[in-house]
Amino acid sequence: MLSFEEIKSSLEHAGQSHVLQFWSELSGDDKNTFLVELSQLDLNELREHCERAAESAKAYHSATAADQQIEPVSSEFIGSIRKSDHTALTGWENEGFFQISQNRVAVLLLAGGQGTRLGVSYPKGMYNVGLPSSKTLYQIQAERICKIQELANAKHGSKCTVPWYIMTSEFTLDPTKKFFQENKYFGLDPSDVVMFEQRMIPAVTFDGKVILQDKGKIAMAPDGNGGLYRALVDNKVLENMEERGVEYLHVYCVDNILVKMADPIFIGFCVSKGADCGAKVVEKAYPAEPVGVVCKVKGVYQVVEYSELRPETAEQRDPGGELVYSAGNICNHFFTRPFLNEVAQKFQGKLKQHVALKKVPFVDREGNLVKPTKPNGIKMEKFVFDVFQFSRKFVAFEVLREEEFSPLKNADGAPLDTPTTARQSLLAQHYRWAMAAGASFLDAQGKSLPPRPRVTRDEYLPAVCEISPLVSFFGEGLEQLLGQKVLTTPFLLDENRAKELLQAQ
Numbered sequence: 399m400l401s402f403e404e405i406k407s408s409l410e411h412a413g414q415s416h417v418l419q420f421w422s423e424l425s426g427d428d429k430n431t432f433l434v435e436l437s438q439l440d441l442n443e444l445r446e447h448c449e450r451a452a453e454s455a456k457a458y459h460s461a462t463a464a465d466q467q468i469e470p471v472s473s474e475f476i477g478s479i480r481k482s483d484h485t486a487l488t489g490w491e492n493e494g495f496f497q498i499s500q501n502r503v504a505v506l507l508l509a510g511g512q513g514t515r516l517g518v519s520y521p522k523g524m525y526n527v528g529l530p531s532s533k534t535l536y537q538i539q540a541e542r543i544c545k546i547q548e549l550a551n552a553k554h555g556s557k558c559t560v561p562w563y564i565m566t567s568e569f570t571l572d573p574t575k576k577f578f579q580e581n582k583y584f585g586l587d588p589s590d591v592v593m594f595e596q597r598m599i600p601a602v603t604f605d606g607k608v609i610l611q612d613k614g615k616i617a618m619a620p621d622g623n624g625g626l627y628r629a630l631v632d633n634k635v636l637e638n639m640e641e642r643g644v645e646y647l648h649v650y651c652v653d654n655i656l657v658k659m660a661d662p663i664f665i666g667f668c669v670s671k672g673a674d675c676g677a678k679v680v681e682k683a684y685p686a687e688p689v690g691v692v693c694k695v696k697g698v699y700q701v702v703e704y705s706e707l708r709p710e711t712a713e714q715r716d717p718g719g720e721l722v723y724s725a726g727n728i729c730n731h732f733f734t735r736p737f738l739n740e741v742a743q744k745f746q747g748k749l750k751q752h753v754a755l756k757k758v759p760f761v762d763r764e765g766n767l768v769k770p771t772k773p774n775g776i777k778m779e780k781f782v783f784d785v786f787q788f789s790r791k792f793v794a795f796e797v798l799r800e801e802e803f804s805p806l807k808n809a810d811g812a813p814l815d816t817p818t819t820a821r822q823s824l825l826a827q828h829y830r831w832a833m834a835a836g837a838s839f840l841d842a843q844g845k846s847l848p849p850r851p852r853v854t855r856d857e858y859l860p861a862v863c864e865i866s867p868l869v870s871f872f873g874e875g876l877e878q879l880l881g882q883k884v885l886t887t888p889f890l891l892d893e894n895r896a897k898e899l900l901q902a903q
């Protein structure tokens with residue numbers, strides 16, 4: 399820990415001496431806590447950070463939009479589930495399973511966000527969207543890892559591991575760790591779940607002053623999901639991957655209830671194409687949908703984030719009436735370990751800083767706590783996809799929204815991306831799987847329910863059917879369990895029920 403004098407002089411040097419303006423009013427304990435916090439700041443970079451933030455704030459409104467010199471990616475460039483034949487899909491899947499069975503594949507969860515829009519005080523992964531099983535997002539994801547290992551083992555006679563790397567932040571590390579411990583890591587080996595923390599950076603006023611959220615506390619925020627690359631270095635995560643022989647990473651965000659972790663088709667597609675970097679996309683649903691778009695900027699593949707895409711660009715349509723910028727980013731990325739190494743060594747300091755203007759509570763000069771009603775602060779964030787530009791071979795892969803994308807962003811009451819839409823998406827998918835396996839449903843009074851094999855989350859679901867990932871990941875293996883079965887809604891297929899169904903045959 400640095401001494402008070404050292405910190406004082408560094409803050410003066412950075413033009414931030416106001417940070418200590420209430421020092422004399424703090425208790426001994428508060429002084430200590432504050433010194434610890436200040437010692438952890440990168441004081442050498444503080445001046446540059448504050449100056450850059452102030453410049454960004456000035457440039458924010460006058461800036462040439464990030465989406466200038468933007469071109470759509472051609473549809474031929476994008477690999478696609480919909481447009482590929484059975485042979486191609488099976489080939490990629492086999493390749494993916496082979497790599498998994500050889501311990502070359504890991505998944506990496508971005509879980510450092512604060513989930514402000516959802517409005518919960520705990521990590522989003524701990525959210526229970528109200529499924530019959532009451533499973534949380536973390537549990538669903540953990541069980542998918544168990545299952546993918548089992549499927550790869552069954553195919554290749556292996557005993558493989560898919561390590562789970564989880565990037566957390568100061569907000570999410572402790573509760574996430576505790577939650578996993580309390581739940582015995584949902585059946586995974588704790589040594590294969592590697593949690594690490596991203597850095598936090600100070601929020602700054604429009605004129606470049608660090609914001610005090612309390613007399614002895616700076617307003618800090620995680621450095622964006624692109625903080626991943628620095629966090630990989632800080633926490634020696636790439637070394638851990640190398641020791642385990644991991645070559646391919648599937649990086650994903652916490653809130654998509656349909657995420658296909660370590661998806662063998664996606665991994666196999668990227669590996670077969672010799673890609674070092676890849677992204678899954680879905681067709682954008684409507685122009686203002688809050689998803690980034692995969693496109694080219696100045697000839698280089700990139701994602702332009704929804705917050706930086708002008709409405710007039712988002713609304714452009716081709717002569718057939720389709721959105722021109724329709725390749726919606728679902729925050730599912732593929733990276734090779736060598737590519738991540740290169741990014742970590744050469745490029746992570748060069749990643750673009752994105753500016754978000756936020757309402758940041760602060761203490762004024764008199765020491766009163768103020769909750770601003772309009773934005774007063776700047777939070778700088780890096781984005782995980784900003785490394786695509788450094789890729790030698792980038793590929794995009796289009797998947798089906800109803801099978802793979804239903805994010806939880808907003809609290810119930812909002813029209814989309816809520817606990818209700820997430821729950822409905824999963825239940826609709828599981829109902830379709832049961833139908834495809836040959837099941838039919840009765841209501842609680844024993845009356846037969848009309849089949850709707852192609853139902854989606856936006857339609858009326860005739861029956862409630864939830865299938866544990868420990869029983870089936872992709873809908874596989876259900877004919878044997880559910881074929882010709884008449885099931886009563888609500889129906890929960892967990893491992894015990896699966897055993898009973900097998901024994902009854």
Ligand SMILES: CC(=O)N[C@H]1[C@@H](OP(=O)(O)OP(=O)(O)OC[C@H]2O[C@@H](n3ccc(=O)[nH]c3=O)[C@H](O)[C@@H]2O)O[C@H](CO)[C@@H](O)[C@@H]1O
Pocket residue numbers: 508509510511512565567596620621622623625650651652653688689690691701703704726727728729780781782783805807
């Ligand atoms: C920058 C980014 O990736 N944007 C994507 C993100 O947008 P969106 O704005 O929804 O991004 P979120 O804020 O939800 O963050 C995405 C993920 O990154 C994590 N996180 C966020 C901030 C942070 O400092 N640390 C951290 O780990 C979150 O926990 C989450 O798992 O998902 C959308 C799909 O749902 C995509 O269309 C957007 O292009």
